Amino acid sequence: MTIIDPPGGHGRPAVPSPTALSPTALSPTALSPAALSLARCVAVEPDKFAAAHWGTAPLLSRAAELPNSDGFTDLLSPADADELLSRRGLRTPFLRIAKDGQLVPAARYTGGGGAGAEIGDQVLDERVLELYASGATLVLQGLHRSWPALVDFARDLGAALAQPLQVNAYLTPAGSQGFATHYDTHDVFVLQVDGRKHWRIHPPVLADPLEKQPWGGRADEVSATAQGPAALDVVLEPGDALYLPRGWLHSAQAQESSSLHLTVGIRALNRYAIVEELLALAASDARLRAGLPFGTDVTDPEAIEPELSETVEALRDWLLRADPAAVADRLRARAWPAARPAPIRPLAQAAALTALAADTRLMLRPGLRWQLVGRGDGTVTLRLFDRTLTLPAQCEAALRTLLTGAATRVGDLPGLDDDADRLVLARRLLREAIAVPDG
Secondary structure, three states: OEEEOOOOOOOOOOOOOOOOOOOOOOOHHHOOHHHHHHHOOOOOOHHHHHHHOOOOOOEEEOHHHOOOOOOOOOOOOHHHHHHHHHHOOOEOOOEEEEEOOEEOOHHHOEEOOOOOOOOOOEEOHHHHHHHHHOOOEEEEOOHHHHOHHHHHHHHHHHHHHOOOEEEEEEEEOOOOOOOOOEOOOOEEEEEEEEOOEEEEEEOOOOOOOOOOOOHHHHHHHHHHHHOOOOOEEEEEOOOOEEEEOOOOEEEEEEOOOOEEEEEEEEOOOOHHHHHHHHHHHHHHOHHHHOOOOOOOOOOOHHHHHHHHHHHHHHHHHHHOOOOHHHHHHHHHHHHHHHOOOOOOOHHHHHHHHHHOOOOOEEEEOOOOOOEEEEOOOOEEEEEOOOOEEEEEHHHHHHHHHHHHOOOEEHHHOOOOOOHHHHHHHHHHHHHOOOEEEOO
16 A cells, blocks of 8 residues: 655645745745745744744734734725624634623624525624624634635645634724733734734743533633733734634734734644544553443542553553544544635536636646545555545545646646546546646
C-alpha cells in the first residue's frame, strides 16, 4: 500500500513552517496567498512567530509594520457589516448581541421574515438599531462561511497554519464594552478594521485551557487577576493586529468612536485530542472492556484500588502497542471536516461538465484536503474530508498529476489509454467537486 498526502494531510499540529512560508520581508506581491495572509497578521518572520509566540505569548503588530496599506477594510468594512445586518436575510446564530457583559436573548432582535419566508428567526434591522444605539455590541458570526472576502482569507490563513479557522466580527459603539474580562479556549488573531479599541491583556489563570474548561468555571480567579497589572495595555488602531494564545485573559473597550474588529479563531487540535482518540481505540482491548468483580463497591477507595491498578497496567500495555496510523486516521476524521475547501459554483460546474473536452484545463479545487492510497488490488482510494472514492489503479498517475500539480489539460492526463478514458475520469472529478475548471 502506498499513501500520498498533501501538505498538512493528517491535520498535524499547527506550527507555521518557515520553509513553507516566504519571509515577510519580501514584497507582498512575491508572497503566496497563504504566506501573505499570515504576513498580514504578524509583523515577524514565520519562524520567529512559531518559536517565540505560537501558543506561548501575545504579539502586537502595528499597521506600519504590516503589508496592509489599506488595513483590513478589504476583508469587511463598516458598510459591509451594515449590508449584512440589513439586506442579506441574516438569521441566528450568525448574529449575537451582548450588552453589559451578557448575551441579549435572540427573541429581542429576531422575528418573522415576511411574506414567502416561513421562518421566525430572521434578524430585524430596526431591533438591531435600537440595541446598538443603546450600547450593545453586535457579533457577526461564521463570516468565514458567508462573506466572500473572508471565505478566501480564512482558507489562505488556514493553509498557512495547517488548521481550521473561524471568523467573527465585533461592532461596538463608542465607549462600550461587550464582554467582561475572559479567556478563549482557542488562539485568536484580532484585526482592527475601524475605530480604536483599548485592550487589557493578563496572563492565564489556566494555561492551555481545553474547550471543556471555559472561563466561567474560574470566574473568581479571572476577576481577581484582571484587577492586577496588565501584561499588555494597548489601544488598537485601524490596521493593527494582535495575536493571543488560548487562555490569556482579555477585555476590550471602544474609545471615542465606534469600533469594528475581526477575530480569527484558530481551532487547532491539541495533545488531549490524541488522548481522546487513544481512549476511543482502547475499546478494542479485551482487558480494558472487562467488567468489575461481582459486588464491587465503586464508591469505596479500598475496593477500587486493585481494579485501578489492573486498569492502569492494561492501559499502559495497550498504549505501548498503539498504532500511529490508526490514531492519525481518527484525527483526520476530526480535523478535515472542520475546514471546508473553496466554494464551488454549482451552475458553472454543471455547465463545465456539459462542455468538457480534451482541451479543457482542470485544476484541484483550492483548499481541498486529500489522501491518495494505492491498495495493490487493482484499485486506488482517494480519501476526502467527507467521503472516500475508489477508482481503477490505472487512474493513479492522472490523479497524482491533478492533485499535486498545476492546471492540466484533460488530454494530457497520464496513465490512461485514450481521451475517452481521460474524459470519464475528468467528468467524475468535476461531478465530485474534486477538480474545477482552470479560470
